[in-house]
Amino acid sequence: MGSMLANRQRYQEHSFMHYERSFLAALFLSQFWLAYSSEGSTGTLPQPYTPIKASGSEFRCLGRVTKLGPLLLPEQIVAAGQPLLAGPVRLAYESKQLMQGKGKLVEKSDDKASWQWTGGAGFPISVRMTGECDGFCWYEISLTPEPPVTLSSLRLEIPLQAGRAKYLHTASFTWGNFSGGLAEAGGKWSGPFMPYIWLGDEERGLAWCAESDRGWMLKDPAKAIRIETKGSVVLFTVQLLDHEEVISRPLTIRFGLQASPVKPVSFAWRAKARILHNVTYEACQPDPNGLMPLDTLREGGVKTVVFHDGWTDYYGKVATPYGDRLRKLISECHKRDIKLLVYVGYGLARQAPELQGHHDEWSAIPLIPWTTSYRPDFRNFDAACPRSGWADWLVKGIDRLFADYELDGLYFDGTSEAWQCQNQAHGCGWKDDAGKLHSEYPILAARDLMRRLADAVHRHRPDAILDVHMSSNLTLPTLSFCDSYWNGEQFESYTSKDKFELPLHAFRTEFMGYAHGLNAEFLCYDKRPFTMQEAIALAWVHGVEVRPYTETLVQVTSLWRAMDRFGTSSAEWLPYWSGSGCEAEDASVKVSAWATRGKALLIVSHLKRAPLKTNVHLDRKRLGLASGPLSAVDAMTGDNMEIKESVLPLDFDGMSCRFIEVRDKHFRQR
Ligand SMILES: [Zn+2]
Secondary structure (H helix, E strand, O other): OOOOOOOOOHHHHHHHHOOOOOOOHHHHHHHHHHHHHEEEEEOOOOOOOOOOOOOOEEEEEOOOEEOHHHHHHHEEEEEEEEEOOOOOOOOEEOOOOOEEEEEEEEEEEOEEEEEEEEEEEEOOEEEEEEEEEEOOOEEEEEEOOOEEEEEOOEEEEEEEEEHHEEEEEEOOOOOOOEEEEEEHHHEEEOOOOEEEEEEEEEOOOEEEOOOOOOOOOOOOOOHHHHEEOOOEEEEEEEEEOOOOOEEEEEEEEEEEEEOOOOOOHHHHHHHOOOOOEOOOHHHHHHHHOOHHHHHHHHHOOOEEEEEHHOOOOOOOOOOOOHHHHHHHHHHHHHHHHEEEEEEEEEEEOOOOOOHHOOOOHHHHOOOOOOOOOHHHHHEEEEEEEEOOHHHHHHHHHHHHHHHHOOOOOOEOOOOOOOOEEEEEOOOOEEEEEEOEEEEEEHHHHHHHHHHHHHHHHHHHHHOOOOEEEOOOOOOOHHHHOOOEEEEEEHHOOOOOOHHOOOOHHHHHHHHOOOOOOOOOOOOOOOOOOHHHHHHHHHHHHOEEEEOHHHHHHHHHHHHHHOOOHHHOOOOOEHHHHHHOOOEEEEOOOEEHHHEEEOOOEEEEOOOOOOOOOEEEEHHHHOOOOOOOOOOOEEEOOOOOOOOEEOEEEEEEOOOOOEEEEEEOOOOOOO
């Protein structure tokens, strides 16, 4: 008891330390402290973002450079060292005049900058754009047709280089939207309004988003968004008007653009995080020999544990009546160098005292209910909208939680989703000319909430881990302030019997995180549809780990140990899609590798549920292996394996993977 006060005091002392010089400084500091302790932006940049650079014609942020053209739209974007665009982004409509105007930078801090542009072609257009430290750019383009103009087409066109637009991820905060290879989809895709679209390759990409199609004038709304491959160009079109119309009223088009990766990811980060799902208060109950479940987890290589929603007494609460037990668990975790993350959801139990009087204002409407027969009083809830009072309640609660407990981070379950909503009680929804109410997706509010939560946590714990479960919705504007994501629950309705296969292009689109700038982990519920062995084969060949539960930890521990012995955190990653230097004779086998002086660690995955004998051919030059004899070792068991010249003969019982270390004559046992 009393450690809550102790923690607060320690925090304040730490914060004040450098400023105790004079009364004046103290006075300044009290104001600083007020600003600092209010929720919301602190004025300090969230790690690892760097101060942005902005001029009238350019926006630079961590890892990305955008050259701004007419209407402040990108003329070119360079991300992860490569240009994304095949031509300037443009607002296209019939006009005999050339788009002309002037843009200027109107505001700039380390965190964000704002630009204004005025001009037009045929009628006046004004633009306001804000670019933030994570690369998120928000546009408000206002058209003022005075006198009225007749247009038959108005569209936003983003021409991407086809080689940079291999994968398409669409998201509307549900499951089942298209996500996969563009070529595999026939090179094109079209659909009705979709709040989030990302196109990219394995290392970079560009996201577009909008909260609604308000102001769009479409006779064929089913084709509001179109993606077409035309030779070396993938043209992404947002159709705003598709028929002749007299435009007599001002019109504002709002959307976001965000190039990725938003930040670097690394195998080293993952090796330090090693997250296990899930622990309970029983994890620090000693057995008759004095051993706790936490000891077993530590022995198994776990470095972070997630406590799911049972850490408190109602779903979605961010305070707990079990404070003594939480402190004890935190303390036992820390004694073992294990970090503890607790669960934050996307609503609050209907029965929770904290929700009484707020349910109707906080809920997304139409309701998105979660109803379960397992502990219904504890768990039944309706999704909350981030534009409602729930956001302030949550940020305040998290700030207090981290002041009271030495937690190491948060596990967000659905918190990053901008649920479809038309709840006018908190300002969602919009009415068309006929008075019909339409929904919107509050992406800006969800983004603001996630930023505020990240800031609140980092004020107390700068190195906290923020991990998100967001299955099927890899939406960067709402995820960029977090570290990692856990994805795969969207397949849970399939069982082993369905023999479900996830195409590799779909895995590369959404489950790797390299191109997005978030560390990724794959989610596996046993046999829904993948067994742990199958999930490991599918994910690990992409360099993506499968997050273990206590029951499945044993299968992951041996992989972690093999990776550590080899030193994958500092080795070169050679994935199968960019020529790993390893080729199997059978197309159902993919091989990725880590390579470092004189040795390579191969991940050989057989991706069909059938036995197979095959050979893997090694390209020594690509793998950095010298001529002369090679030896091969099963990296999990340490057993020697057969290798003939540069060919590895392998046997598989079914869908599974092998970890094989290949060594040349220079290899020396450490
Ligand atoms: Zn709402």
